[in-house]
Amino acid sequence: MSQQYSLFSRMGRDFPLSIVHELVRELRVSRVMTPEVFTLASTAPMSEVKEIMRTHRISGIPIVDEHKLVGIISVASLICALERGEMDAPVSQFMTQKIITCHAQEPVFEALKRLDETGFGRLPVIEEDGRLVGILTKGDVMAGLLHALERLYEEAEQLERSRQPRYFFEALESDETSLMLRYRVRPDDFRNGGKASARIKQALLQIGAPPRLARRVAIATYEAEINLIIHTDDGGHIVAEICPDKITVVAHDAGPGIANIELARQPGYSTASDLAREMGFGAGMGLTNIERCADKMNIWSAIKVGTRVEMIFAVPPEETVSISS
């Protein structure tokens, strides 16, 4: 076993540890900015500036004419207007026209640098066409970074959880250790159809199975799952056993059983209901596809007793294995 390729030994790998640094540099302005911005036209009186600043407790308002950013007005400009007693004058007389902006798609780091360099408290955020889409303050950046860090922390925690099976398995001693996953599949339950197969695929990827293998197992299991939904009286079970060197999936049910297995295996032969066909299945290709995806398929069936389809997948020694046809 030591020389052999083992699924369990791969558990928890293939998860590169995200680096805080990279994430922070990846963060775009559009992700952290405040998208709702109070704006005023350049013709608005300074008294309106005062009202907006007071009611909404903000200290800067972008001035927008015909969707274009033309200036910005700050508390300092407001004080200036108050001192001169020119509260009825238009905003255009007091606004700063030299505007330092940042782009929505720009990394937050760049914008932060500009905030520091200029000493401004806020930067209007514009799209490429010059349209104002938000405003960025240092507070926004802080909150955005904290949020990103929090998400990163959650990811790391999840990663830790996903790694646990590895230690779990390594700590167990037996001649042969395997992981069993069981799922109940109900008849005519197209709504939930595919859930079992999806879970099995996720489990395989989680323990580090090659994606190509996980895909083969998923497709074959899904065909078997759909068969249980379409053809059985009372549904059935799907049981997946994951061993270090092979994966076995069994779909079994308690009837009605297949009258002629050879016939059922032939491409295009189907006894599916109209409902199944309406859902896009029942083309008589299920077993054919299972045989294509699995390394080995064993099928056993008896009328009024039930059917058992066993699919065996070898874990390939290297990852680049293609679906054999």
Place this chain on the structure above:
Amino acid sequence: MKLEEIVKAVSGEMLVPPAREIEVLQAFAADLMSDVLMLAEPQMLMITGMVNAQTIRTAEMADIPAIVFVRGKRPPEEMLELAKETGIGVVLSPYTMYETSGLLYVAGLSGLGKVPVVQQR
């Protein structure tokens, strides 16, 4: 081809953006999920008029990163939720399957080429 380019080519609507940026290499059009499961290649775009949860599941199993629903059939919210959960991109095309496929083919998205002939019963 990126999904945004596909949306543009079919004058479509992006209903669910994919979980991560994708590049589809080829496309396949079918209403029969059995056929999709049989012939799908990873990184392949699925074009279909079959609107139910199994369409999303089929894509999930077969590593199909995005689906284009044709004939202006807008999927119910529940389906879009499932697509979001699984990270699969969903586009709505106002054209029929024939025209949707034609538009994408002309835009440079190729198909699977010849597939094996299988005698049906």
